[in-house]
Amino acid sequence: MAWVHTSGGCEVARRVQGHAKSNVCVKCERSAATSRARRARRNDGPRARDTTNRSDATSGVGLPMTERGIAARPKQSLGQNFLVDPNMIRQITAAFVDAVEQAEEVCQDGDSKQSTGRNVVEIGPGFAALSQLLVRRFPEMLGLEIDQRAVAHLNEFLPEFNVVRQDVLETDWKALASERAVGANSGKLYVIGNLPYNIISQILFSLIESCEAVDFAMLMMQLEVAQRVAAPKNSKAYGILSVMCQLYTEPKILFQVPPSVFRPKPDVTSAMVILKFRDKCNPRLDQVDPNHLRQVVRESFQQRRKQLRNSLRLTMSQVGVTELSERWASRRPQELDPEEFIDLTYDLFGPVSPDGDTNMTGVWRTKSNKERSRKEDAAPAL
């Protein structure tokens, strides 16, 4: 008689009462006996014991792990693709330590006092794949993690790591820097994160809005997004993200990261990117209203194939301009340097009014996780 595994699909084998042992599930074509054996191996078999030690191979700290190399069932809604490959984890942490040392210009002879990492912030440490190693070098570093299960786990098994439960999209980077970066060489934050891909642009914009508080950020992102961030003008990937990131930072793709180093495996290749925030952003940025700059960049790229004289029609009518100047009229947005968007904004709107606000807070970022889920809760089911 045909039967199927029930409860949670074929991974959780629960035999339907009365069916013979040799029966094969009509869905996964695996017998009940095979499923039982797999379950036994997973719970207390030798493979499970082996993989419990996998965190030792990764770090030597030995946080408890499941067979999949992670400490709890990943939540897709929080973009939880955990790093499990020891070599990749070492490569990322080594690159971060190098970047900190470069930022602090630590002398090769070791004369300089090493930072204890009070200004190091990890976004979304999860189950500490990176922090296990980083906290040894930066004992005062801070983790911002939204998932209470991860925070509780780290408090128990990695108590030396200062991690707080927080939505990174609600973080006030300037306040954090004045609290934690005082006395650090640059007086700014060093940020690292393997982040949920669905909020990466929001995080980038929130860091940009607080650019004076951040020295550099080393972030994992989808390769495609990394290429957009670092794209030169006239390339296909050049767009809003490229303009904004390059106006405020010098982005550089460090290396690619294959799906195989994560659990669960994402569908896409990722990349580690470092964004070094500019000490001196273009002084003309202070002469335009950031809301106007945002409007011009967005509108220009909304119809990227069109000449600016056509794509900027709305803004032109808003400011009462009938013709764009020769400098801009027949150009397309991908032909403009990031800095030229400041000039274009200035030409359209004029200087920011003396009582105008050049503070960027809230200009680019839109929704926090809380707002998003509130909105999702309120939305009617489709």
Ligand SMILES: C[S@@+](CC[C@H](N)C(=O)[O-])C[C@H]1O[C@@H](n2cnc3c(N)ncnc32)[C@H](O)[C@@H]1O
């Ligand atoms: C891709 S996982 C990476 C976890 C860990 N760093 C690693 O490399 O294995 C992303 C982490 O960010 C956390 N996260 C997601 N949204 C967040 C938010 N808005 N604020 C803070 N952390 C968040 C998730 O809970 C998860 O731990």
